[in-house]
Amino acid sequence: xxxxxxxxxxxxxxxxxxxxxxxxxxxIAYSYDNSRLHALPDAVVFxxxxxxxxxxxxxxxxxxxxxxxxxxxxxxxGASVPVEGxxxxxxxxxxxxLRIDPDNRLAVVEPGVLxxxxxxxxxxxxxxxxxxxxxxxxxxxxxxxxxxxxxxxxVKYGSPRENTLGLRAxxxxxxxxxxxxxxxxxxTGYDLTRLLIGSEGTLALITEATxxxxxxxxxxxxxxxxxxxxxxxxxxxxRIMAQPVTPCALEFxxxxxxxxxxxxxxxxxxxxxxxxxxxxxxxxxxxxxxVAAVAAAARGDGLDELRVAQSAxxxxxxxxxRRALSPAQRTISPNKINEDVVVPVSHLPALVDGIxxxxxxxxxxxxxxxxxxxxxxxxxxxxxDEVERERAHACLAxxxxxxxSLEGTLSGEHGIGMIKREFMPLxxxxxxxxxxxxxxxAFDPDGILNPGKLLP
Amino acid sequence: xxxxxxxxxxxxxxxxxxxxxxxxxxxIAYSYDNSRLHALPDAVVFxxxxxxxxxxxxxxxxxxxxxxxxxxxxxxxGASVPVEGxxxxxxxxxxxxLRIDPDNRLAVVEPGVLxxxxxxxxxxxxxxxxxxxxxxxxxxxxxxxxxxxxxxxxVKYGSPRENTLGLRAxxxxxxxxxxxxxxxxxxTGYDLTRLLIGSEGTLALITEATxxxxxxxxxxxxxxxxxxxxxxxxxxxxRIMAQPVTPCALEFxxxxxxxxxxxxxxxxxxxxxxxxxxxxxxxxxxxxxxVAAVAAAARGDGLDELRVAQSAxxxxxxxxxRRALSPAQRTISPNKINEDVVVPVSHLPALVDGIxxxxxxxxxxxxxxxxxxxxxxxxxxxxxDEVERERAHACLAxxxxxxxSLEGTLSGEHGIGMIKREFMPLxxxxxxxxxxxxxxxAFDPDGILNPGKLLP
Numbered sequence: 001x002x003x004x005x006x007x008x009x010x011x012x013x014x015x016x017x018x019x020x021x022x023x024x025x026x027x028i029a030y031s032y033d034n035s036r037l038h039a040l041p042d043a044v045v046f047x048x049x050x051x052x053x054x055x056x057x058x059x060x061x062x063x064x065x066x067x068x069x070x071x072x073x074x075x076x077x078g079a080s081v082p083v084e085g086x087x088x089x090x091x092x093x094x095x096x097x098l099r100i101d102p103d104n105r106l107a108v109v110e111p112g113v114l115x116x117x118x119x120x121x122x123x124x125x126x127x128x129x130x131x132x133x134x135x136x137x138x139x140x141x142x143x144x145x146x147x148x149x150x151x152x153x154x155v156k157y158g159s160p161r162e163n164t165l166g167l168r169a170x171x172x173x174x175x176x177x178x179x180x181x182x183x184x185x186x187x188t189g190y191d192l193t194r195l196l197i198g199s200e201g202t203l204a205l206i207t208e209a210t211x212x213x214x215x216x217x218x219x220x221x222x223x224x225x226x227x228x229x230x231x232x233x234x235x236x237x238x239r240i241m242a243q244p245v246t247p248c249a250l251e252f253x254x255x256x257x258x259x260x261x262x263x264x265x266x267x268x269x270x271x272x273x274x275x276x277x278x279x280x281x282x283x284x285x286x287x288x289x290x291v292a293a294v295a296a297a298a299r300g301d302g303l304d305e306l307r308v309a310q311s312a313x314x315x316x317x318x319x320x321x322r323r324a325l326s327p328a329q330r331t332i333s334p335n336k337i338n339e340d341v342v343v344p345v346s347h348l349p350a351l352v353d354g355i356x357x358x359x360x361x362x363x364x365x366x367x368x369x370x371x372x373x374x375x376x377x378x379x380x381x382x383x384x385d386e387v388e389r390e391r392a393h394a395c396l397a398x399x400x401x402x403x404x405s406l407e408g409t410l411s412g413e414h415g416i417g418m419i420k421r422e423f424m425p426l427x428x429x430x431x432x433x434x435x436x437x438x439x440x441x442a443f444d445p446d447g448i449l450n451p452g453k454l455l456p
Numbered sequence: 457x458x459x460x461x462x463x464x465x466x467x468x469x470x471x472x473x474x475x476x477x478x479x480x481x482x483x484i485a486y487s488y489d490n491s492r493l494h495a496l497p498d499a500v501v502f503x504x505x506x507x508x509x510x511x512x513x514x515x516x517x518x519x520x521x522x523x524x525x526x527x528x529x530x531x532x533x534g535a536s537v538p539v540e541g542x543x544x545x546x547x548x549x550x551x552x553x554l555r556i557d558p559d560n561r562l563a564v565v566e567p568g569v570l571x572x573x574x575x576x577x578x579x580x581x582x583x584x585x586x587x588x589x590x591x592x593x594x595x596x597x598x599x600x601x602x603x604x605x606x607x608x609x610x611v612k613y614g615s616p617r618e619n620t621l622g623l624r625a626x627x628x629x630x631x632x633x634x635x636x637x638x639x640x641x642x643x644t645g646y647d648l649t650r651l652l653i654g655s656e657g658t659l660a661l662i663t664e665a666t667x668x669x670x671x672x673x674x675x676x677x678x679x680x681x682x683x684x685x686x687x688x689x690x691x692x693x694x695r696i697m698a699q700p701v702t703p704c705a706l707e708f709x710x711x712x713x714x715x716x717x718x719x720x721x722x723x724x725x726x727x728x729x730x731x732x733x734x735x736x737x738x739x740x741x742x743x744x745x746x747v748a749a750v751a752a753a754a755r756g757d758g759l760d761e762l763r764v765a766q767s768a769x770x771x772x773x774x775x776x777x778r779r780a781l782s783p784a785q786r787t788i789s790p791n792k793i794n795e796d797v798v799v800p801v802s803h804l805p806a807l808v809d810g811i812x813x814x815x816x817x818x819x820x821x822x823x824x825x826x827x828x829x830x831x832x833x834x835x836x837x838x839x840x841d842e843v844e845r846e847r848a849h850a851c852l853a854x855x856x857x858x859x860x861s862l863e864g865t866l867s868g869e870h871g872i873g874m875i876k877r878e879f880m881p882l883x884x885x886x887x888x889x890x891x892x893x894x895x896x897x898a899f900d901p902d903g904i905l906n907p908g909k910l911l912p
Contacts, residue, residue: 101800102698154641181864182863185606186868187605192892192895194617195651282742283700283745290739346557346559375640376639413641424644432634432648435627435633435899443894
């Protein structure tokens with residue numbers, strides 16, 4: 001499909017020549033995301049303001065042409081791949097921090113602001129915005145909101161749904177609207193803010209966000225605990241989360257992932273049956289008792305060694321290794337299947353044991369690590385060739401069935417995109433999916449926003 | 457209107473004789489709520505299980521008869537008054553705590569469980585559920601969810617939207633569904649859970665809730681600070697919230713309210729220009745530094761006295777007086793107009809000053825107190841007769857205009873109900889209201905759920 005001359009004319013009336021591209025080079029550059037799936041859009045636009053997004057959606061709606069919002073394409077589910085063509089809307093030029101308001105613990109930003117740039121701007125004020133995906137330096141806040149993307153700190157500070165006060169957006173109808181508040185509390189009508197967060201650009205395009213800020217704790221301490229095997233580490237996670245001191249990070253890394261991280265991070269990363277990285281934060285006077293409480297829970301059958309990181313360098317090396325895990329797996333399998341299932345924390349031991357069994361039964365290498373404090377594990381299947389890839393797909397269905405049987409769900413922070421759509425009926429009742437489809441129609445009557453995503 | 461014989465027959469097939477009433481006495485008993493507005497329903501039913509609610513909504517939908525969910529009627533906005541008749545669904549018999557799961561920090565409850573009963577059941581496990589309306593001993597969790605009702609602790613721990621993982625419900629279509637998760641994180645489709653919370657029974661009837669629990673801090677300390685006038689106290693609130701230690705309660709009480717509280721609570725309640733009650737909680741080792749940080753912020757121009765409550769009795773008396781404020785106002789005005797506006801915290805000084813001016817200009821007594829840490833003030837207009845009542849209504853419109861001009865919104869925790877519907881266009885754009893109406897239609901195509909509420 002190519003865009004009709006009348007639609008192109010509308011687009012040219014809205015966007016300057018350097019903000020609208022139909023050339024093949026740009027279309028290819030915006031055809032894929034970190035899922036490595038790809039499909040060519042018919043055009044790419046770079047809005048600089050809300051009004052342009054309204055005009056764009058209206059024009060595309062009149063021609064029934066798909067509109068695909070895009071942050072920086074760091075998502076892993078194909079959520080920003082234009083599978084049915086249409087116009088990709090890259091928000092990279094709407095990247096202004098409009099207001100930092102420490103007195104009211106809020107910031108107002110455009111969607112293209114990078115997560116890492118925002119954190120740097122907030123730091124001098126003593127605040128941070130909790131969502132911290134591994135891709136923070138190069139992913140956008142708008143993308144974080146679209147996917148409800150989180151990261152290690154969510155265990156204590158929550159995901160974007162818990163850290164956003166209000167939004168400005170353009171619905172699939174072409175209408176601009178504001179929802180939410182500038183206040184930390186509100187009961188004025190339906191919560192459209194949280195409805196948009198995690199909707200992956202299928203309901204509306206976010207053009208402005210009012211974010212809830214959190215005071216930055218002045219101190220942090222990092223512990224590492226190594227265990228005989230994954231089951232012992234998973235049981236320790238459940239014990240840590242059952243006591244009152246909530247860590248600000250509680251990361252699990254299995255034996256296979258440790259080998260990868262060791263290769264990348266060097267000797268500061270131990271080789272063991274499994275490792276937990278545990279961080280506690282707060283005021284300096286509170287940390288000794290917090291470390292003691294968490295350490296007591298971390299001890300138990302199967303613990304090999306528990307130690308507090310001795311220096312900023314050691315802490316830095318542990319985190320660098322943890323952050324390198326996702327890209328490092330590409331060295332084994334360019335076609336890794338990257339999942340982020342989540343179960344209630346007490347079911348983590350059953351999940352990690354079950355995954356080891358599925359890995360053996362299907363003869364597929366699986367690396368497991370992630371945000372164990374939320375029960376949120378990255379279960380990465382690493383097929384090395386086409387034959388293994390078929391086995392991996394069969395294995396994946398079993399992984400999801402295991403997760404659902406343990407009261408879990410398909411995604412903790414990556415979202416559904418293209419890749420998990422077909423599994424949605426495993427996680428949600430038909431009536432729930434039906435309501436989600438009705439909500440979609442309410443916002444996007446002609447189904448032009450990011451077609452082929454999220455809903456099966 | 458009376459119910460048709462065929463609908464009555466359907467209801468009798470679903471509900472035993474002691475769970476269905478069409479007698480006048482019960483209909484009157486369920487005709488009003490704490491707003492003191494009233495309208496007779498045609499019948500009252502007392503479901504014991506989800507399936508009965510599904511059958512009820514289907515039957516009523518077939519006859520286009522209104523269905524009004526009811527917790528314990530403690531709301532102040534008329535949200536549970538059956539203004540168009542129909543069937544009131546009282547959830548008082550669905551009051552079981554189905555599961556307390558400290559390992560996963562969650563509880564599963566039926567909607568009729570009283571907030572206070574839940575807290576008592578959780579205490580031995582070392583957990584609590586943060587929402588704590590003044591009516592906690594006699595209000596239901598279902599009602600708390602329907603109204604997004606909060607209370608003093610929300611300043612640190614959030615409202616129901618931040619403390620609920622998942623729901624089971626019946627939409628206005630008659631379809632039962634589950635939404636949300638049993639996990640502390642999720643990105644599997646649209647967030648219908650938060651959409652239902654605060655929707656005041658206009659989208660669906662909640663039949664089960666999975667609540668997120670928080671570890672109960674082992675220690676708490678209460679401070680009281682008195683100020684020369686309301687402006688000085690409001691400026692102190694803004695200072696307290698701009699520093700990193702977040703209190704677990706930060707209540708503001710103005711001079712008029714202090715007189716009322718003094719009359720009720722005795723000498724432990726001071727008479728002053730304004731008072732703040734400040735609580736900090738945490739592990740014992742952390743409290744000295746927390747109190748010091750908060751106290752430093754509370755000091756400033758206009759402070760009369762700052763002291764830490766010296767005993768459990770003194771703390772108890774302060775809270776008893778605070779809790780008695782709402783009922784005590786009835787002694788002045790049986791027709792009090794009870795608002796709960798909210799503004800960004802730094803705008804509190806402008807809000808309280810503006811309200812004093814409006815009180816003088818319209819010659820209406822106004823009592824102001826509430827959850828200042830969230831910028832959420834109960835602005836209660838106390839007309840003593842019909843003439844004053846008319847002046848109060850004119851004043852109220854000016855109060856809302858003031859709030860909106862200060863980036864605030866109509867309600868922090870009471871919701872909209874009947875009383876604030878007409879003011880919704882002040883707070884929300886026409887496009888936002890239009891989307892809310894479309895969402896309503898998606899859940900409740902025939903508009904039978906709680907008609908005449910929330911949306912103008």
